[in-house]
Amino acid sequence: VTRPGPAGDEEGQSPGRVHARNLVLGVGTEPYVPEPLRPLAEAPNVPVLHSSDYLEHRERLLATGHVTVIGSGQSGAEVFLDLLRNRPLGAEGLHWLARTPAFAPMEYSKLGLEQFSPDYTRYFHTLPEPVRDQLVPRQWQLYKGIAHETIDAIHHELYRRALHSDGWPGAVLTPGVTVRTAGRIAAARLELHLEHTQQGTRARHTTEAVVLATGYRERPVDTLLAALDPYIRRDASERPRVEADHRLVLDPVIKGSVYVQNAERHTHGVGTPDLGLAAWRSAVILNSLLAEPAYRLPSRTAFTAFGLQPSGRCDTVIGGPHLPDQRGPLARTRT
Ligand SMILES: Cc1cc2nc3c(=O)[nH]c(=O)nc-3n(C[C@H](O)[C@H](O)[C@H](O)COP(=O)(O)OP(=O)(O)OC[C@H]3O[C@@H](n4cnc5c(N)ncnc54)[C@H](O)[C@@H]3O)c2cc1C
Known part of the structure; x- marks a missing residue:
């Protein structure tokens, strides 16, 4: 790396510019709002916010007559639960809408979690592009579901409210619903146009505030790498091709x-953003950069043998020193 020199104006020496032989980008994710919901986020006077800003606006939302939460991941579930617990009994004024066919639990079985292991990552990387593209959306329950404890807590709170009021709580939970379009209809009201995919039905829904628990997406690296664009090899969907060593x-x-x-x-x-794999990912990159590998990495990290070996033999013996942690393949971190 060339550090900025005192002169500050030579090529590669000006303040804020450095030279490097290699580059590792880890620019993370950013809150994501699907296209049909973007006009909502621009609505003046009406609280429409991403779940990442929830705590900042919590008091205002608790005082609003009707709130709709969109999205059935962990963030949506936690926001819904917090609103439910803190709004008046019998006048909850809550709607929870989700595109997924159910308010489903996150896959958390120990063998299921082996899909967040270096072994699975290596296996996935060898699959043909169309197979990989089909797999990722099908694996949504691995990372987009809700923790069992949160589902239990939501059900418990709904049940408690039903017992202590005259009837069903004023909270509507509807999965399988897509928001087609949305906009402001009065000074402080919003209208969502909804579609139930399985039923093939459409409806209008009015509300006074929306929390968009619609997740996070990778920050695009295309802008950062614009100068390299002609040199980046791409796949059939124009995404950068990435080797196993990232x-x-x-x-x-x-x-x-x-x-x-x-x-x-x-x-x-699916393991790409996983914190449990961060140390392994970084070690793979550093080993690839250095002439001599700095980190000894285990050749096997899961009990599951993903795919068949070309020889057809499936009788590999687990190596002693690299047995996975008792809590899971890589003691996966989950909040
Ligand atoms: C609410 C939430 C809960 C999560 N829970 C879990 C969990 O329980 N378990 C799990 O494994 N994973 C979880 N994840 C995913 C995991 O936290 C993230 O994938 C992980 O933190 C990403 O790490 P990162 O280093 O890639 O990016 P980040 O931690 O997002 O860091 C990116 C950094 O790059 C900087 N940056 C961005 N653009 C630029 C630029 N142009 N120039 C310079 N710097 C830039 C940013 O400011 C930031 O400091 C969760 C994510 C969220 C949002």
């Missing part, structure tokens, strides 16, 4: 390497 496939004319972390779900699968 290195972008570049035209050989480029001598340095560019590595990405958390921008390679299409090539490395």
